[in-house]
Amino acid sequence: xxxxxxxxxxxxxxxxxxxxxxxxxxxxxxxxxxxxxxxxxxxxxxxxxxxxxxxxxxxxxxxxxxxxxxxxxxxxxxxxxxxxxxxxxxxxxxxxxxxxxxxxxxxxxxxxxxxxxxxxxxxxxxxxxxxxxxxxxxxxxxxxxxxxxxxxxxxxxxxxxxxxxxxxxxxxxxxxxxxxxxxxxxxxxxxxxxxxxxxxxxxxxxxxxxxxxxxxxxxxxxxxxxxxxxxxxxxxxxxxxxxxxxxxxxxxxxxxxxxxxxxxxxxxxxxxxxxxxxxxxxxxxxxxxxxxxxxxxxxxxxxxxxxxxxxxxxxxxxxxxxxxxxxxxxxxxxxxxxxxxxxxxxxxxxxxxxxxxxxxxxxxxxxxxxxxxxxxxxxxxxxxxxxxxxxxxxxxxxxxxxxxxxxxxxxxxxxxxxxxxxxxxxxxxxxxxxxxxxxxxxxxxxxxxxxxxxxxxxxxxxxxxxxxxxxxxxxxxxxxxxxxxxxxxxxxxxxxxxxxxxxxxxxxxxxxxxxxxxxxxxxxxxxxxxxxxxxxxxxxxxxxxxxxxxxxxxxxxxxxxxxxxxxxxxxxxxxxxxxxxxxxxxxxxxxxxxxxxxxxxx
Amino acid sequence: xxxxxxxxxxxxxxxxxxxxxxxxxxxxxxxxxxxxxxxxxxxxxxxxxxxxxxxxxxxxxxxxxxxxxxxxxxxxxxxxxxxxxxxxxxxxxxxxxxxxxxxxxxxxxxxxxxxxxxxxxxxxxxxxxxxxxxxxxxxxxxxxxxxxxxxxxxxxxxxxxxxxxxxxxxxxxxxxxxxxxxxxxxxxxxxxxxxxxxxxxxxxxxxxxxxxxxxxxxxxxxxxxxxxxxxxxxxxxxxxxxxxxxxxxxxxxxxxxxxxxxxxxxxxxxxxxxxxxxxxxxxxxxxxxxxxxxxxxxxxxxxxxxxxxxx
Numbered sequence: 021x022x023x024x025x026x027x028x029x030x031x032x033x034x035x036x037x038x039x040x041x042x043x044x045x046x047x048x049x050x051x052x053x054x055x056x057x058x059x060x061x062x063x064x065x066x067x068x069x070x071x072x073x074x075x076x077x078x079x080x081x082x083x084x085x086x087x088x089x090x091x092x093x094x095x096x097x098x099x100x101x102x103x104x105x106x107x108x109x110x111x112x113x114x115x116x117x118x119x120x121x122x123x124x125x126x127x128x129x130x131x132x133x134x135x136x137x138x139x140x141x142x143x144x145x146x147x148x149x150x151x152x153x154x155x156x157x158x159x160x161x162x163x164x165x166x167x168x169x170x171x172x173x174x175x176x177x178x179x180x181x182x183x184x185x186x187x188x189x190x191x192x193x194x195x196x197x198x199x200x201x202x203x204x205x206x207x208x209x210x211x212x213x214x215x216x217x218x219x220x221x222x223x224x225x226x227x228x229x230x231x232x233x234x235x236x237x238x239x240x241x242x243x244x245x246x247x248x249x250x251x252x253x254x255x256x257x258x259x260x261x262x263x264x265x266x267x268x269x270x271x272x273x274x275x276x277x278x279x280x281x282x283x284x285x286x287x288x289x290x291x292x293x294x295x296x297x298x299x300x301x302x303x304x305x306x307x308x309x310x311x312x313x314x315x316x317x318x319x320x321x322x323x324x325x326x327x328x329x330x331x332x333x334x335x336x337x338x339x340x341x342x343x344x345x346x347x348x349x350x351x352x353x354x355x356x357x358x359x360x361x362x363x364x365x366x367x368x369x370x371x372x373x374x375x376x377x378x379x380x381x382x383x384x385x386x387x388x389x390x391x392x393x394x395x396x397x398x399x400x401x402x403x404x405x406x407x408x409x410x411x412x413x414x415x416x417x418x419x420x421x422x423x424x425x426x427x428x429x430x431x432x433x434x435x436x437x438x439x440x441x442x443x444x445x446x447x448x449x450x451x452x453x454x455x456x457x458x459x460x461x462x463x464x465x466x467x468x469x470x471x472x473x474x475x476x477x478x479x480x481x482x483x484x485x486x487x488x489x490x491x492x493x494x495x496x497x498x499x500x501x502x503x504x505x506x507x508x509x510x511x512x513x514x515x516x517x518x519x520x521x522x523x524x525x526x527x528x529x530x531x532x533x534x535x536x537x538x539x540x541x542x543x544x545x546x547x548x549x550x551x552x553x554x555x556x557x558x559x560x561x562x563x564x565x566x567x568x569x570x571x572x573x574x575x576x577x578x579x580x581x582x583x584x585x586x587x588x589x590x591x592x593x594x595x596x597x598x599x600x601x602x603x604x605x606x607x608x609x610x611x612x613x614x615x616x617x618x619x620x621x622x
Numbered sequence: 623x624x625x626x627x628x629x630x631x632x633x634x635x636x637x638x639x640x641x642x643x644x645x646x647x648x649x650x651x652x653x654x655x656x657x658x659x660x661x662x663x664x665x666x667x668x669x670x671x672x673x674x675x676x677x678x679x680x681x682x683x684x685x686x687x688x689x690x691x692x693x694x695x696x697x698x699x700x701x702x703x704x705x706x707x708x709x710x711x712x713x714x715x716x717x718x719x720x721x722x723x724x725x726x727x728x729x730x731x732x733x734x735x736x737x738x739x740x741x742x743x744x745x746x747x748x749x750x751x752x753x754x755x756x757x758x759x760x761x762x763x764x765x766x767x768x769x770x771x772x773x774x775x776x777x778x779x780x781x782x783x784x785x786x787x788x789x790x791x792x793x794x795x796x797x798x799x800x801x802x803x804x805x806x807x808x809x810x811x812x813x814x815x816x817x818x819x820x821x822x823x824x825x826x827x828x829x830x831x832x833x834x835x836x837x838x839x840x841x842x843x844x845x846x847x848x849x850x851x852x853x854x855x856x857x858x859x860x861x862x863x864x865x866x867x868x869x870x871x872x873x874x875x876x877x878x879x880x881x882x883x884x885x886x887x888x889x890x891x892x893x894x895x896x897x898x899x900x901x902x903x904x905x906x907x908x909x910x911x912x913x914x915x916x917x918x919x920x921x922x923x924x925x926x927x928x929x930x931x932x933x
């Protein structure tokens with residue numbers, strides 16, 4: 021028996037090739053921060069980024085004009101590549117920006133020699149023209165930009181320029197030297213943006229990863245491979261990217277002099293996050309982002325210390341946290357830190373308002389039809405028990421709320437909707453008023469969901485809940501591309517989707533119901549209410565103010581009353597980190613905060 | 623032989639054409655609109671139209687199919703809709719990790735299964751044979767997922783004998799990450815293969831030429847290796863050949879749980895994101911590999927059994 025056991029251990033030792041657990045040579049004595057990504061990183065080209073994890077990876081290398089204060093909540097913008105906040109004209113249409121001087125791109129072979137000034141391969145200084153070029157890349161269809169909608173119909177002459185570029189012959193070059201009226205370089209470090217109408221979210225947009233500043237010569241040098249060769253100004257540079265497995269970054273030796281923040285919101289100060297105030301950043305020698313498709317390996321890797329910080333997968337929540345969300349003693353004793361991060365999420369089940377029975381806003385619909393369909397939706401909302409869904413599928417971790425504005429933003433409503441379920445008696449009454457007593461005469465409602473996860477089980481639960489008032493429902497699962505296609509063709513009746521904030525402003529959620537954004541735009545509900553549209557047009561041009569907050573609340577209440585989207589929830593992400601990590605304050609609204617982190621060396 | 627190979631290659635063309643046609647129709651008719659994926663959150667019909675024009679998705683289906691056939695012939699599968707990288711580059715990056723996982727596992731599984739099969743056959747209907755087959759059946763009855771989850775938990779997490787998850791570009795480090803998934807793959811395959819090879823070998827042992835060899839005084843080792851194993855090579859070759867295309871496509875579950883960036887994971891990712899060029903290229907690759915391994919299989923029959931003639 022003993023010899024068998026010895027044999028097994030020898031075999032294991034051989035396979036392990038001398039010590040699986042010692043850190044690799046490149047990491048010994050260094051401060052590398054290991055973090056998890058829950059999905060693959062697809063691209064390093066900012067204009068093409070399309071996921072949280074694209075943003076996370078890109079933000080280590082590229083920088084935007086603005087970022088958010090690391091330790092201030094609610095979110096507060098601050099200049100990043102800019103020297104100061106912009107000057108804004110009285111009519112809010114004209115912005116003047118000034119870049120920081122001496123910001124350098126990372127060294128890369130894509131930089132040609134600048135005779136007498138700079139040898140080949142050495143990163144040059146960022147100038148105003150880089151910002152304009154980076155914005156112009158968004159108008160080049162060859163880049164497959166994902167964020168054009170953020171600029172559409174907002175910057176003078178930009179739409180016309182894009183339209184002309186879209187129509188150019190396939191072999192015609194992109195016109196980089198065209199002067200666009202609303203995008204003007206006014207000096208080596210200064211530039212101006214002229215808007216067609218006030219756009220108070222512009223500065224938030226300029227903090228989004230998709231607007232990061234890239235060097236044109238590198239984009240051209242690498243061509244199609246630019247998505248894998250990021251060349252930015254950020255605190256880190258990409259050393260290695262094994263697709264679908266990991267990304268390794270090291271400290272950018274040319275990163276300018278930047279410091280850890282000295283101001284913090286009281287609750288963040290209480291967490292000791294100002295201990296490093298005023299010290300030069302970055303503290304880390306590098307970052308490794310590990311990509312996981314499954315929860316078990318992610319969690320086990322965290323527990324053995326190969327990951328420094330991660331999200332707690334839902335199936336491990338009970339293992340880590342008590343019912344009051346505090347951490348269990350064993351983890352506290354190990355020095356594991358935690359933070360329950362509320363996400364700016366809008367998870368919902370929504371109706372296609374052009375469906376004649378459940379929407380009642382189809383072309384030619386009568387007022388009576390619209391009213392009848394609204395009552396049906398209100399009844400369905402009252403039959404829906406989101407608490408049960410939250411308990412069964414999210415360990416009570418999601419925040420339930422009313423309307424489309426998640427917690428943390430102006431206009432948010434936690435509760436008080438007259439249509440928050442379950443209230444079966446009222447739901448039944450509304451069905452009677454709609455002419456469908458006990459659901460009789462009502463066709464079977466079809467819920468379209470994205471295949472995967474527990475969407476099938478969730479569908480079963482909703483089916484059971486609606487059956488209590490006599491509404492019959494069937495669940496139809498599709499792949500995400502198929503689901504999108506159904507939406508575009510307005511073939512879906514009732515669907516489960518989610519929207520994550522692009523920037524922390526309720527406008528980003530309220531635009532989901534704006535008539536002109538109807539599908540294939542972001543208004544998947546095809547909701548087109550003239551009163552709502554008019555109020556939205558008023559609100560979207562206002563700067564943050566009590567007047568705007570009041571309009572946001574009014575818009576929210578229209579959506580609640582019409583029950584366009586029901587069962588609103590926002591996720592809470594349970595971040596945990598090991599003892600060696602310092603200054604950890606996660607955010608999913610912006611991603612270049614790794615530069616503030618520190619770890620004890622291995 | 624060369625005429626045979628040429629004939630079989632020509633015979634494979636309609637099969638591959640059929641696969642391309644079915645794949646194309648499945649993707650382009652019911653696979654959703656890739657422009658929607660590419661356009662981002664708030665696209666207009668104009669944005670979608672511009673993207674469809676950019677990628678030739680606005681052309682008639684026949685014309686798109688012809689373009690696809692041209693790509694097939696030239697092995698230029700275009701660019702990924704998602705990353706804009708050439709599809710060929712993506713396949714090159716991913717095929718290495720898949721093979722470094724599956725090839726050692728196939729070799730080890732085959733050798734081990736044949737060895738165990740020989741022992742079982744030699745001791746057929748006796749306690750050792752029954753014990754080995756009971757183990758094989760038990761092994762087969764356990765789900766692949768259980769091996770992965772338990773293996774990862776016990777061997778990598780509890781015993782710390784292996785890396786839990788990950789991959790490295792350098793071979794030295796890569797081995798640490800691949801060891802456990804390879805062991806899992808071997809254990810999973812061993813039950814099926816052992817039973818299969820045992821039944822093949824038992825059948826061979828019962829043949830007259832083996833009885834004659836024993837009667838002539840040949841020892842058990844000689845009988846098993848020269849007279850049994852050699853004559854059982856045809857089913858063995860068939861079994862190995864069937865596995866070859868899967869060496870390239872990898873193992874979806876293992877790649878997913880152990881973070882190995884192989885082609886299996888790539889195919890799933892491409893399906894989720896409606897990345898048609900990648901899906902088409904991978905499907906084509908798999909069908910070509912099947913055709914080629916079938917031909918190779920036939921050729922190897924002639925090599926291992928002189929009675930087989932390639933006509």
